[in-house]
Amino acid sequence: MDAGRAADLPAPGPARGGLTADAVPAADDIFVVVNPASGKGRGARLALPVVRALAEATGGARVGHALSAHAGDEVALAQQALAQGYRRLVAVGGDGTWSNVGNAILRSGVDAALGLVAGGTGCDLAKSLDVPAQDVAAAARVVAAGHTRTIDVGTVEGRYFLNIVGFGFDIAVIEDTWKVNYLRGAPLYLYCAVRQLYRFPGFPVEMAVDGRPGAREEMLMLVIANARVFGGGFKVAPRADLGDGQLDLVAFANMPRRRRFPLMVSLLRGTHERAAEVRTARAETFHLRFSGPPTYERDGEWSRAGSSELEIGTRRAALRVLVPAPAVEMAPASAPAPAPA
Template structure:
């Protein structure tokens, strides 16, 4: 008789929209019990998902499933990267950037079915100052907004846009310096994004040409732009045309060193991390085994 794979579902009960009370019943009903046996735990505090993933690795669990958003995924990825333990996703966060990129349905029943199919793809992860991320990291305005958004009592794209509009005019841009093709560049930017996949979430594509399996990181530089340009920028973001904007530059690399004149906020997979002035970013090719829902670029 074939051995059943051991699964651990890690549920973040406060991520995204609504309650997660029904997820256990859905897993019990729709998971393929001929292939899998499972445990389910809910997180109780920041960092709890990481602790649960560490225990899963030591217990020789075959797959850890993040039931939540990109922040929950990030905690788990920081443990699973460079191990043989697979990552599954039931995307129940606010943006669900990674889940959307790899075709995991937002409907929990259909997401569970993706786990049943078990299509596994080795993907890249990235490091910023030694911290692993799998979707997006960044510095400057977007990181500042991630902090404001995470402190808000409301979730969703409209709340995020509201935070952006409220703080845009008051944010002070920073001067950065870095090397591109042997040339030292020093310039002020509103935001610099480190993109492993294509989108923040909610189909907002900041790096539409990025790939999570090409062994490269896409660095996206956003210059300051006038307030009236926001509708154009949002349209380009939602239609995968952001790279065509005159305010956007993109650099593809395996390693990137960035210095800011003063400490600036940094986010990692959508969660504010810290304020620093020096950033070392690098790719970790094919370092995570991810359950996907479609062919992925």
């Protein structure tokens, strides 16, 4: 698979792509980690176009790539690329794939940057960073330009998250998406969200914010957000800041089913915080206690907790992400001097 100086790398094990140990990458070389299963196969279809677009946008940088074979392989592939010397890693997939490659960078301690290309279902982190991840050519130009933004990340059960951690209705929607094979992206999430509005019963949880204990409450959904958007476009934490060193908690109290649909509409618009059933908090650490080990989502990936208690924290300014350079405002032209009388 050649495109400019794109490198087709043979598989060293179970993954479909891997690294050879020949040349040490130059500073501008790029490694692409592709989740071929993301977006119901869209990731696989994007592999060659992404490699070609990056080779063209960089004007000749070496572009290595590998395709994962199983869920989570992206971490090992990214770690191999970092060990060989690559310092720009592009993840092709959804929020889960981006998170896996981000976790590899964070665990390595290497100063490397993460690039985002959308090949998955949600792809929400890019919305908070204004990365044109859905447009392969535009995303490649962002990577080639090399401008980065350093963002905070969250922590849960020894792993990092870049976007959000969610409990309750949120995870019920994700589980429902597994049963639908005729939609993808935002329409898939919206369809399953509407179905679960009338099915999900709610759950009890006790929340402590920065060590301050709280009462046990019945919830519909609980989201702890590092970024603003989740679920394919829902503006769950419209005031979240990826660089403030804090996480935003958005708690939705359980409510009658007739109230749920209007709340979902307001969630799409980002106006849900006005509702009486919605409570928000901002902190560095949240401690949650459930009636048993909960299921939850971390950047769109399903997990079952190892305990009924979870601590969710923040790591400030932890990860560099390749983003569009800020627009440069042109200074207004000075008015011509008046002609002498």
